[in-house]
Amino acid sequence: MIYHLFVLLLVCAFNQPSADDVIGRFHAPDGVGKIEVYKRNGKYYGKAICCNMERKDIHNPNPELRNRTVVGLEFISDFEWDGKSAYRNGKLYYPQNGATYDCVMWLENNNNTLKVRGYVGVSMLGKTVAFERVQ
Numbered sequence: 001m002i003y004h005l006f007v008l009l010l011v012c013a014f015n016q017p018s019a020d021d022v023i024g025r026f027h028a029p030d031g032v033g034k035i036e037v038y039k040r041n042g043k044y045y046g047k048a049i050c051c052n053m054e055r056k057d058i059h060n061p062n063p064e065l066r067n068r069t070v071v072g073l074e075f076i077s078d079f080e081w082d083g084k085s086a087y088r089n090g091k092l093y094y095p096q097n098g099a100t101y102d103c104v105m106w107l108e109n110n111n112n113t114l115k116v117r118g119y120v121g122v123s124m125l126g127k128t129v130a131f132e133r134v135q
Contacts, residue, residue: 017084017085017107017111019044019081019083020039021107021111022037022044022087022105022107022111022114023037023038023039023044024036024037024133024134025037025049025133025134026114026131026132026133026134027131027132027133027134028048028131029129029130029131031052032051032052032053032055033048033049033050033051033052033070033071034048034049034050034134035047035048035049035076035131036049037076037114042080043077043078043079043080043090044076044079044080044081044087044090044105045074045076045077045078045079046074046075046076046077047072047073047074047075047076048070048071048072048073048075049071049072050071051070051071054069055069055070055071055095056068056069056070057069057070057073057095057098059095059096059097059098060095060098061098070095073093073095074093075092075093075094075095076090076091076092076093076103076105076116077090077091077093078090078091079103079105085106086104086105086106087104087105087106088104090102090103090104090105091103092116092118094118101118101119101120101126102118102119102120102121102123103116103117103118103119104116104117104123105117111133112132112133112135113130113131113132113133114130114131114132114133115128115129115130115131116128116129116130116131
């Protein structure tokens with residue numbers, strides 16, 4: 001009995017999510033490109049790293065930025081690991097409409113699915129999209 005309890009405790013201890021599990025490359029939900037999530041100065045960021053078609057940031061509220069390409073654009077910014085299961089206090093810039101949203105992210109499916117929920121004000125009034133890890 002004590003042996004089984006010890007094994008269970010070991011499994012739980014080694015199965016704890018790590019903040020850096022989110023680092024990597026993921027397919028965009030629209031199937032058009034890929035993103036890369038990385039760590040800088042203790043926070044997590046993401047940028048578009050490739051796209052199957054040329055896209056410009058034409059909906060940016062700043063007219064001077066509307067001609068920049070979406071590839072290389074850092075659209076996920078300032079996320080902090082909450083120490084449990086999610087990345088919080090970040091922002092998501094959505095080039096399809098030029099808006100910036102509050103956001104929360106988390107990993108599912110053995111860290112192979114990155115869920116990103118953007119919202120205005122309250123998380124319940126948002127939308128979640130899934131990015132699948134590049135294998």
